[in-house]
Amino acid sequence: MFNVETIRKDFPILHRQVNGKPLVYFDNAATSQTPQQVMDAIVEYYSNYNANIHRGVHSLSQEATDKYEQARLTIQKHFNAKASHEIIMTSGTTHGINLVASGFTTLLKKGDEVIVSALEHHSNIVPWQMLCERTGAILRVLPMNDEGELVMAAYADLLSEKTKLVFVNHISNALGTINPIKQIIEQAHAVGAAVLVDGAQACPHLKPDVQALDVDFYVTSAHKMCGPTGVGMLYGKEDWLNKLPAYQGGGEMIAEVTFEKTTYADLPHKFEAGTPNICGGIAFGAAIDYMNHIGFENIATYEHELLEYATAQLLEIEGLKIYGTAKEKTSVISFNLKGIHPYDVGTLLDKMGVAVRTGHHCAQPIMDYYKIPGTVRASFAFYNTKQEIDTLVSGVKKAKMMLS
Amino acid sequence: MTIKAIQEDLIDEFSMFEDWEERYQYMIDLGKTLPLIEDAYKTQDNVIKGCQSKVWVHAEMDDDKVVFTADSDAIITKGIIAILIRVFSNQHPKDIIAADTDFIDEIGLKEHLSPTRANGLVSMIKQLKMYAIAYQTQLN
Ligand SMILES: Cc1ncc(COP(=O)(O)O)c(C=O)c1O
Numbered sequence: 001m002f003n004v005e006t007i008r009k010d011f012p013i014l015h016r017q018v019n020g021k022p023l024v025y026f027d028n029a030a031t032s033q034t035p036q037q038v039m040d041a042i043v044e045y046y047s048n049y050n051a052n053i054h055r056g057v058h059s060l061s062q063e064a065t066d067k068y069e070q071a072r073l074t075i076q077k078h079f080n081a082k083a084s085h086e087i088i089m090t091s092g093t094t095h096g097i098n099l100v101a102s103g104f105t106t107l108l109k110k111g112d113e114v115i116v117s118a119l120e121h122h123s124n125i126v127p128w129q130m131l132c133e134r135t136g137a138i139l140r141v142l143p144m145n146d147e148g149e150l151v152m153a154a155y156a157d158l159l160s161e162k163t164k165l166v167f168v169n170h171i172s173n174a175l176g177t178i179n180p181i182k183q184i185i186e187q188a189h190a191v192g193a194a195v196l197v198d199g200a201q202a203c204p205h206l207k208p209d210v211q212a213l214d215v216d217f218y219v220t221s222a223h224k225m226c227g228p229t230g231v232g233m234l235y236g237k238e239d240w241l242n243k244l245p246a247y248q249g250g251g252e253m254i255a256e257v258t259f260e261k262t263t264y265a266d267l268p269h270k271f272e273a274g275t276p277n278i279c280g281g282i283a284f285g286a287a288i289d290y291m292n293h294i295g296f297e298n299i300a301t302y303e304h305e306l307l308e309y310a311t312a313q314l315l316e317i318e319g320l321k322i323y324g325t326a327k328e329k330t331s332v333i334s335f336n337l338k339g340i341h342p343y344d345v346g347t348l349l350d351k352m353g354v355a356v357r358t359g360h361h362c363a364q365p366i367m368d369y370y371k372i373p374g375t376v377r378a379s380f381a382f383y384n385t386k387q388e389i390d391t392l393v394s395g396v397k398k399a400k401m402m403l404s
Numbered sequence: 405m406t407i408k409a410i411q412e413d414l415i416d417e418f419s420m421f422e423d424w425e426e427r428y429q430y431m432i433d434l435g436k437t438l439p440l441i442e443d444a445y446k447t448q449d450n451v452i453k454g455c456q457s458k459v460w461v462h463a464e465m466d467d468d469k470v471v472f473t474a475d476s477d478a479i480i481t482k483g484i485i486a487i488l489i490r491v492f493s494n495q496h497p498k499d500i501i502a503a504d505t506d507f508i509d510e511i512g513l514k515e516h517l518s519p520t521r522a523n524g525l526v527s528m529i530k531q532l533k534m535y536a537i538a539y540q541t542q543l544n
Contacts, residue, residue, distance in 0.1 A: 019424070340479075341457060341477055341478035341479065342456075343456045343457045343478040343480070343481065343523065344432075344478050344479050344480045344481075347480050348428065348480075351424050351425075351428065358456060359456045373456075373457075373458075373477060374456065402425070402428065402429055402432055403432060403479060
């Protein structure tokens with residue numbers, strides 16, 4: 001049974017105060033909070049089996065290696081990858097994207113085309129621009145409409161045999177739009193292009209099945225889904241990971257080194273140079289276990305309820321406009337009050353204990369589309385409540401009164 | 405009035421506020437009254453990109469004093485600018501160069517001058533001082 005009050009007991013931070021008021025944490029799209037179970041995994045690691053992995057004969061190292069590899073299996077199972085070596089441990093979404101973008105340097109040539117969606121986070125734009133600069137490939141943009149949905153009719157026109165890569169987020173961080181990635185992948189494959197999906201915003205809300213999606217690359221960060229910062233994963237189809245050259249050189253990623261020649265280790269180690277974030281990887285596994293224990297169906301149902309409740313309440317405020325009104329969206333509400341700068345609203349809400357994000361949310365092209373400097377973004381997680389939404393709504397009303 | 409005296413006035417005024425709401429309402433109202441920078445000066449050259457809120461600053465000499473006008477697209481930022489202008493504008497360059505901003509702490513607005521706040525105010529103060537240094541060189 002899903003009981004939010006019981007769940008909240010798992011999150012110590014939700015019981016603290018900010019500026020003398022009980023914290024209302026609505027910046028979940030930036031980073032999620034950490035349950036005790038994940039913190040316990042971190043403490044247990046450092047208390048019991050902290051050691052470097054894959055290289056010691058001693059018991060501690062063996063235990064740490066086993067736990068770390070067990071986390072990889074947890075991730076593999078969660079995303080339904082065919083093999084555990086298709087899961088590359090990374091420092092996060094940004095790292096995964098850069099790894100793939102760097103690898104494609106040798107696979108693209110001048111005149112090839114790559115498609116980026118208009119809804120991307122800067123992390124899923126800049127590495128590809130750099131790739132295009134290196135290779136002479138052309139960057140094309142899949143446009144969005146006023147609702148914040150991708151214009152799929154334009155997609156077919158952009159695709160051609162020149163298209164080599166498409167990158168799109170599963171869910172937009174600025175607007176909450178859930179993109180039709182299955183269709184995007186199918187159409188890309190029809191012209192022989194590979195697809196990278198940025199799942200940073202999707203993984204806290206749903207359970208992607210990489211085989212069912214038939215996606216080529218899927219990247220995410222642990223810190224958006226109850227895990228620690230600085231760790232994440234890149235899923236890649238085995239064929240693609242074999243085709244891509246190694247990214248960084250170092251220990252762990254080699255089979256044999258002489259000064260004449262180095263041969264690289266097999267997957268996944270080929271892409272995992274240096275001592276990884278061992279504790280973080282193990283905690284990532286614990287976070288996935290925790291979220292599955294809550295249950296993604298429960299999470300989706302409850303968060304949808306929060307979204308509908310908050311949307312209805314906020315829309316009652318005169319002059320409030322919500323950006324991103326896609327039919328398919330997650331519990332993210334980006335909004336502005338007429339004539340009022342989002343920064344002012346965010347500053348006053350903070351004084352009332354309500355944490356929201358303001359600004360362009362690392363998605364400047366979306367703000368340019370709407371011709372606004374930014375928005376106030378409230379993003380809800382399964383541990384938030386309707387009472388907290390009431391606090392947000394009355395806070396916005398108060399901010400409006402003070403500012404107009 | 406000297407910079408120090410203005411700062412002391414401000415500390416006095418702010419000490420009358422009972423809670424954050426009164427303090428912020430005052431700043432917001434100040435923000436509304438700030439003489440706007442002339443549109444001609446709202447240029448790319450005069451903008452300080454604070455990431456979230458934009459700040460424009462213009463400086464000119466009036467006799468041996470520097471006069472600042474400024475603006476922001478966010479009203480709380482503008483309110484703080486109004487306070488900074490009241491302190492720094494119409495002062496002799498050497499006094500502007502020597503002045504500190506510790507009073508901001510005392511009037512409870514320290515968080516707005518944090519270098520990580522991304523509202524452009526820290527850069528704005530640097531800019532005011534740079535203008536003062538430039539004018540001081542001219543006077544010498
Ligand atoms: C859609 C999207 N992509 C990428 C990122 C970057 O994630 P990270 O900073 O963990 O690499 C984020 C996080 O803000 C995001 O929301």
